[in-house]
Amino acid sequence: MFAIALNHYLIVASLLFSIGFFGVMLRRNVIVMFMCMELMLNAANLALVAFSRFNATPDHPMMDGNVFVFFVITVAAAEVATGLAIIVALFRKRATVMADELTALKK
Amino acid sequence: MAESADKLISVFVDGIEVKVAPGTNMIEAANMAGVEIPHYCYHSHLSVAGNCRMCLVEMGTPGVDRATRQPILDADGKQVIQWMPKPTIACATNATPGLHIRTKTKLVKECREGIMEFLLVNHPLDCPICDQAGECHLQEYATDYGRGYSRYVEDKNVKPKRTMIGPRVILDNERCILCGRCVRFCKEVIKDEVLGFTERGSHSTIACYPGKTLDDNYSLNVVDICPVGALTSTDFRFKMRVWFLKETPSICTESSVGVNTIVWSREGVIYRITPRRNDVVNDTWMSDSGRMLYKEVAVENRSTNYTIEGKPVGAPEAVAAFADTLNKARGIAVLASGKSSVEEMFLLKKLIAAAPAGKKLVRVVPHVEKGDDFLISTDRNPNTRGALLTGLVDGIGAVDGGTLKALVDSGSIDTVISVNECVTSYGLDREELKKLNFIYMGTHFCESSQYANIEVPLLTVFEKEGSFVNQQFRLQKFAQAVPGPEGVMSDSAFLVALLGAMKAKVPANASAAAVWEQISAEVPQFAGVSYAGIPAEGLPVDGSAFAAQPFVEGKSLHYTPANA
């Protein structure tokens, strides 16, 4: 078995990101699309933490990546609240959460 | 009433004017005005005795000056009413022109209270035990006209409680109020003086004359007419309280008189049969033997299953097998029953007409027994004339045993349908029955039913609705009092189903009303008659077409044979 190195985490992160991206492109349900976006954010977070961890030395703990993740999480929470509020408003107006049914601009 | 209008006289009951025939007594007159005058001893079909004094009323006549024979007028020019100073008994006083009756005055009220008090002095008040409770005039009048409490503190008379005065009648001397209706009934209706009064004063009581018992076939009528619970029926005694019982108008099937009856039942069980007043048929009487007919409803040999070759089947299978047999038959003999209703006879006629057989023999089996010239006639079939009217048979001749046997033996008849009749007594023995297709329809098993290929249970008169035509050609209907055995279709319903299986024209449903729509359309004598339209007292039907038929009835209460 390999020793677990940065690469392993990066691969997981990239896979997670692509899964999320795939989901955003594939799914038509706004809520699920939103979830997939969260997955993508998570992937980024994972990569950041991994970089931060593997670049740390005993003298210099390299906290910046972690702090960045902290910001991301905070902003993500705000984003979820706002996004879901928008979805609720949308649902009230259109009674649907399917992206391909929200075609007001096309017409 | 047959009196023409101009002969009627005016009577005023509590100020209400009614027109009555001369000679009508005051009780009946008041009744027409809708005013009830309480009475015990008076009975519409018995002579007036006037011994209970319950019907005391105030009476007044238009004043006439004796000397001048001129009406006495008051200031307004109206004739003055001269009121009698003392009350009169309404039962024994006949209406005269301009008669005035007052039933609501203080005097009348006090009279009634006094009479009720005297009647109740020695009455045992054992209503909880008494069978009459619920239909007891003493109870009713005590609440309506009594004073409501008793002033009597002394001990009451004690008299014998259970005196058998006849095989079917028990006398409770304590309860008797000595109205004498039973005594008069014996004397005037059954014309056999059995009962009379004995002892004196408050010990006075009813008793049989020495050596006599009340064993006449009409003895139970005294139970009906007894206004209190003094005379009770051994059959109904302590069986059920009358307020639980449902009353269903019916017709007695004992004979062709067609006595009107009421069937008293509770939860599907019949407890007694009493006569229903019909002044052109049976007045208010009926025979004791007729009252016992309800016992045939729940007996051991009651037929309750459709069977084919002895095996129980459902009604649809029986209908199919029946229809199959009819369709295959070369010759059919039908022994119809004079106990069937008009509707069933009509449907049976249709059924036979629908069968493709070449030879068809239909006979109503006559039941001739000795009549009593009162309410039991010689012809014991209640609906002989119905069979004629519906066209089921063209005459009432007997089934010639020899003829039937010969026809069967010759093979021209291979199917025999018997409705409620035992064919072994008509010349067909078991060997022949085994050869035949034998269909037995009946309420009860009989000797021949065990050889039946198909057996159809029928309902008794109490379990179905329908109508009979009695000896006077009077169409009378009866209603269903109790449900039939479980799973048994009504006779009409079975016949309708059978007609349907034979692809014949059928009424909308098997109810009497639906069948009657067809009957009234096809039978000229019944034209315009609907089942609902048959009145309670019956509907006279034109029977002149059958005047030549050899009817066997003798004279009875309201019937005189044409040849007499």
Added chain:
Amino acid sequence: MAIKVLDRKPLSLAERTYLPQIISGLGITLRNMLKPPVTLQYPEEKPVIPKGYRGVPTLVKDPNGREKCVSCQLCEFVCPPKAIRITPGEIADPENPHVEKAPKDFELNMLRCIYCGLCEEVCPEEAIVLQDLYSLNSEAREEIVLHKDKLYELGGTLPDKHFKWDKKKKAAEDAASGDSH
């Protein structure tokens, strides 16, 4: 009627926090906790049955041991849930010719009975009495449908002074022996 509008008393600051109310409420419950319980330990302790309690209806006998019920069926008639079913019967007792009628069977379906007491109310012979039996139970439904024997067993004797049949019997004997007129 004139409608008078009452202004609600404005709440003080302390009242608006609800805390004093909550605390006083807690005090009340605490005081309740310290009080002894009022529970009746049922199977061991029996409740005191008040006078006029409507328990299981039972049939009673008179002090002579005669059944009082004459099967008049008024209770059957009046019973709202139709719990009573009487089969009337006759007693041919030459000793007491006035005692003519008694139930052949008296069926009281306690699964239906609602203990309303109308049967006791209506009984002209004071033969059916709602006594203080409050616990009637069984493992089988059939046993809850009480019959005549069981009802008399439960009812016992009603010690009233009303010797109706005795009086009748005596009077009948007197009438038979000495002709009074």
Added chain:
Amino acid sequence: MDWIDLLITLLKAVVVVVIVMTISGYSVVGERKVSSWVQGRVGPNRTTIPLLGSIPVIGKLLTRWGIFQLPADGAKFLFKEEPLPDHVNKFYYNLAPIISFLPPMIILTVLPFGQYVKDGVSSAVALTQTDVGILFVMAVSSLGVYGLILAGWAANSKFPFLGGIRASSQMISYELCIGLSLLPVFMWTGGTLDLFAVVQAQGGVLFGESFGLPKWFIFSQPLSALLYLVALFAETNRLPFDMPESETDLVGGFHTEYGAFKFGLFFVGEYAHMAIGSALFSIIFLGGWSIPFLPLSAYPEGILGAVLSVLVLAAKTIFLIFFYMWIRWTLPRFRYDQVMNLGWKILLPLAVANLVAYAIVMAFMPGL
């Protein structure tokens, strides 16, 4: 890791879980007892176990106290028919009781139960000790609501569904208040998030000997304590905040469709939540295992001190559990809108104000 160490840790975990489970189990009996006391009744006092119950005096006493009610109830839940309604989402339906039951068990791993002094150095009696203790507790306890939401959703019928929705919104509303009300405490303790350190900070006396109050946070930060207590009631869905269950308007709320052992799991889970919540409140605001007016160093060294400290904490926890029940049988249930108003419009602003006030106080009085 040495396997013996692993075994010992496992053993410790099992012991702790068993103890907490017993406490939560008996809380059920306790609830019935407390309610009966409040209502002037006796409560469970009949259940008995053949052999134990016939011990002359003790058996009778235990029976009267309802001690054997718990095994009886448990056995009943176990042996009842397990209904599985046709219309439910089978997977989540089965999962929900477990999820609702798990968080308290996980929180157990970081709770300090007492202190163990060896050679003058005191350490926590706990399964593990982490420096993010309270954050971990909050993170895990917030997962408990999934049990309710899933139960409500999986049951696929109206009332449980409403219960689930109420649970989720109530949890979001009061989670904030919990965090904000705890912040001043951890500011006071100097930035550590460790629960052991919080208890250590509560030994001794507040404002010097003369004032006469234990140095517990409930005295130094009464508003924080009150806010946390109220939010704790809401988080554990206890009356007067049991909106998700609310049997008067929602039949049984989220567990309407549950029966037998799964219902039992919910039931015990609620009491486990309650027990853990009580322990947390004791640790954070009631000084943990500290005894009033005595310094924490008063505990003797070694096992004896450890056991004593655990017992003191247990006493405080049990009192709080009793307090939960006391409140339940005193106060009526809030209306749903009242719960929301209280959470957002009163508790949250109060918590923010409280936080700001303490921040200012601490900024200007650094020696506090």
Added chain:
Amino acid sequence: MHEVLFYLFAAMTLLPAVMLVCSRNTVNAAMLMIVSFVGTAALFAMLQAYLLSVLQIMVYAGAVVVLFLFIIMLLDAGRIKSFKGRIKQIIVPLAFFVALSILPVLAILSGRGGEAQVGEAVAPASSAEQFGLLLFTKYQLPFELTGFLLLAAMVGVIFISRRNVSALPKSEGKE
């Protein structure tokens, strides 16, 4: 031990993510998202970012997914149409997916990303204290900005989710 845990948590992160994308049921998706987040949190913990790990669970599992579930239940958006007959729509995302996932993996494995580094035993990389220090010194401005962002988001959310936006006073609505 470390390796096993890593693969376990990686699987716990990735598999639910895949299932999420394919799930037909929104509630299922939300639950799968939790599992994925918990897996990520575990990976954080393996990277010794304990605080972030706890935050991850607290914020995502504790709040975000509850919010998701609340909205899903509120909108009754549980069921989703099947994917049948939508093959065309799948092809393009699938291509993106393959490209996005294969390329980096290949790149990393081919060693172009530089030599893989093996983590050394470093003192706890993140404690709450260090975090706080950094936030209030080096990242003071972003921190304040984030706070402002949260406030803005809160105001925005309240505005959006008002039941009847058009019922606002006209002067506001016209702008």
